Amino acid sequence: xxxxSGYEIVHSTINAGGDxxxxxxxxDYRLFDSLGASLNDIRFESENYALGIGTGYTFMxxxxxxxxxxxxxxxxxxxxxxxxxxxxxxxxxxxxxxPSGTLYLVxxxxxxWTTVQYIDGPTRQVVPEKDINDYxxxxxxxxxxxxxxxxxxxxxxxxxxxxxxxxxxxxxxSTDASATTVYPYVYLAVNISGDTWQDTDPxxxxxxxxxxxxxxxxxxxxxxxxGTNAVSGATVNVFDQHSGLYHSESASTIExxxxxxxxxxxxxGLRVNTATFLPVSPQPGYLRAQSRFIDPSGTDVVGGIxxxxxxxLCSISDAGENCDSGTGHPLVGGRGAIWIKxxxxxxxxxxxxxxxxxxxxxxxx
Numbered sequence: 001x002x003x004x005s006g007y008e009i010v011h012s013t014i015n016a017g018g019d020x021x022x023x024x025x026x027x028d029y030r031l032f033d034s035l036g037a038s039l040n041d042i043r044f045e046s047e048n049y050a051l052g053i054g055t056g057y058t059f060m061x062x063x064x065x066x067x068x069x070x071x072x073x074x075x076x077x078x079x080x081x082x083x084x085x086x087x088x089x090x091x092x093x094x095x096x097x098x099p100s101g102t103l104y105l106v107x108x109x110x111x112x113w114t115t116v117q118y119i120d121g122p123t124r125q126v127v128p129e130k131d132i133n134d135y136x137x138x139x140x141x142x143x144x145x146x147x148x149x150x151x152x153x154x155x156x157x158x159x160x161x162x163x164x165x166x167x168x169x170x171x172x173x174s175t176d177a178s179a180t181t182v183y184p185y186v187y188l189a190v191n192i193s194g195d196t197w198q199d200t201d202p203x204x205x206x207x208x209x210x211x212x213x214x215x216x217x218x219x220x221x222x223x224x225x226x227g228t229n230a231v232s233g234a235t236v237n238v239f240d241q242h243s244g245l246y247h248s249e250s251a252s253t254i255e256x257x258x259x260x261x262x263x264x265x266x267x268x269g270l271r272v273n274t275a276t277f278l279p280v281s282p283q284p285g286y287l288r289a290q291s292r293f294i295d296p297s298g299t300d301v302v303g304g305i306x307x308x309x310x311x312x313l314c315s316i317s318d319a320g321e322n323c324d325s326g327t328g329h330p331l332v333g334g335r336g337a338i339w340i341k342x343x344x345x346x347x348x349x350x351x352x353x354x355x356x357x358x359x360x361x362x363x364x365x
Contacts, residue, residue: 061098061163061170066177068092069159071151079145081330082227083185086153086365088146091177095138098163103135105162107173108148110155119159125150135164156180186234188361189225197223197276197335211245211254211344211353215261215300221273221337222357224313226287230363233328236313237360243306244268245342245353252349254342257304258292266345268355269302270312276337287334288316290323302341305357312338312359328364 069091070076072084080088093104106119108126118130124147127134141147151157160176191197192204206218228234245254245268256268272289279286290311293303303312314323315331344353 061102061165062096063171063174064096064098064104064161064163065094065174066091066159066161067094069177069179071179071181076146077229077332081185081229082187082332083229084182085146085151086182086184086229087149087151087231089148089151089157089179089181090146091148091159092142093138093161095163098165101137102163102165103137104141105130105135105164105170106141106148106159107162108157108159110152110157112158113176119148124148151181153181153183182229184363184365185227185229186361186363187225187227188236188359190359191223191225192220193223194220197337206340208340208342211342213266213344213346215341215343218340221276221339222270222359223276224287224334224336224338224359226313226315226334226336226361227331228315228361228363229330230328230365231330232364233315233330234361234363235311235315235323235328237309237362238270238305238312239307239309239358240305241307241356241358242354245355247349247351247353249351250349254344254348254353255304256306256355258295259302259304260298261300261302261341261343262298264343266343266348267302268340268342269304271299271302271339271341272312273337273339276335278335279333286315286317286329287331287336288314288323288326289336290314293338300341309360 069089071080071089076084076090079085079090091106095102108117108119109115117126117128118134119125120127121134121136124144126148148159156178157180158176158178160173162173163171190204191200192206193200206220206222208216208218210216224236226234226236240256242253244256247253254266254268259267259269261267261269270293272293274289274294277287290303290313293312295301295303311323313336314326315328315334316323316326317329318326321327
């Protein structure tokens with residue numbers, strides 16, 4: 001505080017802008033310079049506002065805002081699969097009047113800003129340090145579906161943005177936005193019903209009726225529902241108890257093999273009805289059948305099952321790939337139906353044959 005009889009100045013410092021004590025001189029120039037802004041006052045900032053004084057603030061970029069930051073809404077499920085994203089996220093920004101050439105930096109924290117990290121511009125990964133390559137345009141940030149990667153599952157993250165529109169113009173950080181990643185997820189459900197899917201309660205049983213030398217098809221489908229956010233998709237695997245239909249009294253078995261029941265003397269196996277597949281187009285994945293369970297040479301060609309687990313369905317988007325060699329994708333709302341077909345030979349014992357079929361799912365995260 002400076003005080004005389006006619007005036008009083010509280011808290012402020014005033015600088016006239018030129019200082020004879022700070023003269024730089026050479027044969028070609030003479031420069032008067034001054035360090036410090038023309039007016040500073042601690043009352044110009046609070047938790048709710050900040051007022052910039054001086055010519056430097058005239059060129060500072062406008063503070064952007066985070067308009068969207070999500071991991072598990074409907075949009076993110078469509079990108080990451082059933083349940084949402086466990087290692088990725090998407091943000092969008094509002095430029096708030098900055099010109100189109102403005103660049104933006106994304107700051108991120110998982111401990112409420114005790115530690116500040118950054119989103120790497122080239123890779124979208126979380127990194128501890130920043131450089132100029134991490135400042136990208138709004139279009140560059142928002143082109144990709146998920147534009148933040150390398151996150152931890154089940155973790156709350158906060159992000160905030162800074163704008164840069166030329167040297168020495170970086171804005172203050174924006175207000176933050178938060179989102180929480182989900183956990184890795186695979187959903188598998190089995191239901192037994194006819195041509196129309198229905199939710200049914202376990203234990204599930206199918207009565208095939210009398211099996212004769214003519215091909216018998218079970219009256220109900222085995223309906224499979226699959227969803228996953230596994231980045232490389234999931235498979236549905238199948239195995240059984242007896243490697244065929246077992247007759248306990250005679251200890252005989254109608255063996256389950258990859259075969260055409262129309263020409264085989266007997267047999268038992270599974271065939272996927274591809275007409276029941278959902279989704280009908282990639283969104284983001286697609287449920288497909290392993291090739292031997294959809295052999296195109298006839299509707300009575302079945303895939304055999306045994307006590308060793310084997311893939312019967314998988315989540316793959318690319319039409320040219322299959323469960324044997326393709327690259328899996330996340331899946332939302334996958335569904336397919338499976339026929340059970342059997343045929344007995346003339347020498348088969350009469351009585352009840354049975355088997356226990358087990359389905360399981362494995363995700364590749």
